[in-house]
Amino acid sequence: MDVHEAIRTRRSIRTYLDRPVSRDHLLQLIEAACWAPSASNLQTWRFVILTRPDKLRALRVLAPGFIGRAPSAIVICQDAKEIARRAGQAAVDFCANMDSACAAQNIMLEAHALGLGTCAVGSFEADALRELLDLPTHVLPMLLVAVGYPRSRPEPPQRHIEGSYYFEGYHE
Amino acid sequence: MNESPTAVTDDLFDVVGFMVVSAHKLLDEPQRYGPFRLIDAASRLVETLQEHGASSPALDRIRDEIERGKTTCMGSEQEFRAVLSALVDAVVTELKT
Numbered sequence: 001m002d003v004h005e006a007i008r009t010r011r012s013i014r015t016y017l018d019r020p021v022s023r024d025h026l027l028q029l030i031e032a033a034c035w036a037p038s039a040s041n042l043q044t045w046r047f048v049i050l051t052r053p054d055k056l057r058a059l060r061v062l063a064p065g066f067i068g069r070a071p072s073a074i075v076i077c078q079d080a081k082e083i084a085r086r087a088g089q090a091a092v093d094f095c096a097n098m099d100s101a102c103a104a105q106n107i108m109l110e111a112h113a114l115g116l117g118t119c120a121v122g123s124f125e126a127d128a129l130r131e132l133l134d135l136p137t138h139v140l141p142m143l144l145v146a147v148g149y150p151r152s153r154p155e156p157p158q159r160h161i162e163g164s165y166y167f168e169g170y171h172e
Numbered sequence: 173m174n175e176s177p178t179a180v181t182d183d184l185f186d187v188v189g190f191m192v193v194s195a196h197k198l199l200d201e202p203q204r205y206g207p208f209r210l211i212d213a214a215s216r217l218v219e220t221l222q223e224h225g226a227s228s229p230a231l232d233r234i235r236d237e238i239e240r241g242k243t244t245c246m247g248s249e250q251e252f253r254a255v256l257s258a259l260v261d262a263v264v265t266e267l268k269t
Contacts, residue, residue: 009261014243059265061189064197123205157247 001113010108013117014068016148020051021072027113029147032110036102039095043104044082048060048075048133058132065146070146073121075129076100076105081138091144098170100142106143117150173266183220190216208245211238230266237262 001009023033030047037047050056050073059066059073078096087095098162108118121144194209218235221227226234241255 012246015239057186061186063192064194064212067212118225123201125193125196128193154243 003109006109007114010112010165011117011150011153012119013070013148013150013153014118014119015151016068016070016146017079017151018069019071019149021147021149022068025111025116026051026072026074026127026147028114029110029116033074033076033103034107036106038051038099038102039091040087040113042083042086042095042099044079044086044095046077047103047104048077048135050075055132059124059129059144062128062132063121063124065119065121066144066146068146068148068151069118071147072121072143074147075133075141076103076107076138076143076145077135077141079138080140082106096140096142104145107147112149115149116147119146119152120144121146137168145158180220180224180226183223184217187213187216187220204245204252207240207252209241211256212258215239215242229265232269234262234266235240 025073026049030049033047034043036045050059051071054071056071056073060069078100080092080096083092083095104120108120111118122139124144129135130137130139132153133141135141176218191209191213194213196208198206206219215235216240218227218231221231222235237259241258243252244255
């Protein structure tokens with residue numbers, strides 16, 4: 001699958017087969033994430049991989065957006081202390097958000113190429129998740145990615161390309 | 173039923189926990205997620221009853237409809253409204269039988 005096809009055929013998957021994702025595949029997704037662009041090349045992302053039923057069960061409670069019983073999830077975190085140390089406190093929000101989003105996209109495209117389905121989840125209780133995962137206070141959970149084998153694939157939603165771009169400056 | 177009451181209450185705790193967390197998150201989430209979380213909670217509740225042999229054909233039918241249509245929430249509002257309206261119709265049908 002080339003990148004052109006991967007970008008256009010990836011879907012957000014919200015129903016999964018009861019089939020585990022191999023450790024090798026999960027590590028391949030992490031490697032793909034680490035190839036993402038990184039603001040100031042900080043690479044301050046930290047990934048927590050969840051596969052244990054008790055952890056996933058808790059995640060279903062603490063992350064309302066985590067639906068469909070995916071057999072695994074990757075929690076994309078950022079080391080805020082490290083961002084602040086190397087790029088300044090003012091850079092934390094931007095770097096953490098940008099790098100997490102880019103890493104998530106790499107994970108989702110790599111997963112798609114492997115025949116896996118994913119869904120990015122932003123609805124979760126960050127403080128509760130930090131406790132569940134034993135995250136230190138300076139490590140921020142930014143985004144979850146559900147990972148599993150798709151039970152079904154939704155139709156592509158309409159994409160609004162016309163009206164989304166302007167050459168040389170913004171025009172109403 | 174031979175299972176311990178603890179197993180049922182543990183699973184119900186998850187549904188209640190999901191509803192509480194959803195309520196908190198919904199303070200800052202898109203309005204459309206409110207009805208979505210409500211029907212997802214209903215589905216999870218029925219799923220729990222199913223797992224413990226305590227559901228009914230009527231509840232199963234409602235859950236099937238929820239599962240078929242709930243993710244339209246991410247697409248067109250019109251379609252999601254139609255799904256919710258059909259769910260209400262299904263509830264009314266069950267009430268009349």
